[in-house]
Amino acid sequence: MTPQFASTQEGPSAAPDGAAPERLAQVTGLAFDLDGTVYLGAQLLPGARDLLDALASAGLPFLFATNNSSKSAEEYLVRLHALGLPADRERLLTSNDVAIERLRQAGLRRPYLVATPTVVREYRSQGIDPAEDDADTPDCVLLTFDTTLTYAKLRRASDLVRAGLPYLATHPDTVCPTPEGPIPDCGAFIALLAETTGARPEVLGKPQPPMATAIEARLDLPAHRIAFVGDRLYTDVRMAVEHGFVAVLTLTGEAQRTDLPASPHQPDVVVESLTALHTLLRRQGTLP
Ligand SMILES: [Mg+2]
Missing domain, CATH: 3.40.50.1000 (HAD superfamily/HAD-like)
Structure with a gap:
C-alpha cells in the first residue's frame, strides 16, 4: 500500500x-x-x-x-525533563525494561550483562543479579548498547555464547544516530559475536x-x-x-x-x- x-x-x-x-x-x-x-x-x-x-x-x-539501552530509565528521565518534556516513569519504556521482563519470564536471574555501569545498577534494582567476574557462573548472556564495552567483555561474552548459554540482546540497531554521525550500536556487537560464535541472540527491542x-x-x-x-x-x-x-x-x-x-x-x-x-x-x- x-x-x-x-x-x-x-x-x-x-x-x-x-x-x-x-x-x-x-x-x-x-x-x-x-x-x-x-x-x-x-x-x-x-x-x-x-x-x-x-x-x-x-x-x-x-x-x-x-x-537505546545505553542509559538507565532514571538517566532518560533526567534528560527528558531537561528538555522540558512531560515524561515520567510510566511514560518511558526502554529495551532494558523489556529485557528485564523477558529474563523474569524465562527464570533467568544471573546474566552476563554487557552494559554500562548505570544500566547494570538498574537491572540489580529490578531483582536481576548480573554475574560479577570470571568466577561467577551466569545463566545467560545479555547484550545491550554498552558504551563502555571492552575487549575483555567481548571475549567473555563470546566464550559464554560458544558454551551454549541462552543468548539475548536488547535491540538490533547496528548504529545509533548522533549529531556527528552514526556510531556502533548493539546490532554491531551482535554481528561481531555472530562472527566469533555463529550464534544469534533472541532480540527484544523494536x-x-x-x-x-x-x-x-x-x-x-x-x-x-x-x-x-x-x-x-x-x-x-x-x-x-x-x-x-x-x-x-x-x-x-x-x-x-x-x-x-x-x-x-x-x-x-x-x-x-x-x-x-x-x-x-x-x-x-x-x-x-
Ligand atoms: Mg530513532
Whole structure:
C-alpha cells in the first residue's frame, strides 16, 4: 500500500483536502521513538515539545519507547525533563525494561550483562543479579548498547555464547544516530559475536514482538488505537506494521522520503516533523 504523504506544508503530496489519513483517525494513544524522532543529541526536534504538552494536557495516553539501552530509565528521565518534556516513569519504556521482563519470564536471574555501569545498577534494582567476574557462573548472556564495552567483555561474552548459554540482546540497531554521525550500536556487537560464535541472540527491542507487546500493555489500548511514531523504516515502521499499530514515519531522523519506494515496510502516514503530526491530530479532532 502506498503511504499517504500527510505533511501539512512541506510535502509535495499532502492528503486530499488536507484530510488526516483514515487509520490515524482511530488513534487514541501514541508511542514515540526518541533518537531522531523527539530529539537528536542534545537538541529537541521541531514540534516535539508542543505536541507532547498538548497530548499531556488533553489527557491522551502516550509513551516514549526507545531501543537505546545505553542509559538507565532514571538517566532518560533526567534528560527528558531537561528538555522540558512531560515524561515520567510510566511514560518511558526502554529495551532494558523489556529485557528485564523477558529474563523474569524465562527464570533467568544471573546474566552476563554487557552494559554500562548505570544500566547494570538498574537491572540489580529490578531483582536481576548480573554475574560479577570470571568466577561467577551466569545463566545467560545479555547484550545491550554498552558504551563502555571492552575487549575483555567481548571475549567473555563470546566464550559464554560458544558454551551454549541462552543468548539475548536488547535491540538490533547496528548504529545509533548522533549529531556527528552514526556510531556502533548493539546490532554491531551482535554481528561481531555472530562472527566469533555463529550464534544469534533472541532480540527484544523494536521491531521484535516483545517491545510491541510491552507498548500495548503499557498504553492499555488495542493495537489499532495506537500510533507508533519513529524515524526508522526497519525498526519503528516495521514493528508498527507487523503489530497492527498505525505506523507514522517522521523524516527528522534516519529515513528520507527517497528511501520509501525500496522499503518492504510502508508507513500509514509520513510527516516532515512532529509539527506536521500535531496539525493532523488537531485537524481530525484528536487534539483540541
Ligand atoms: Mg530513532
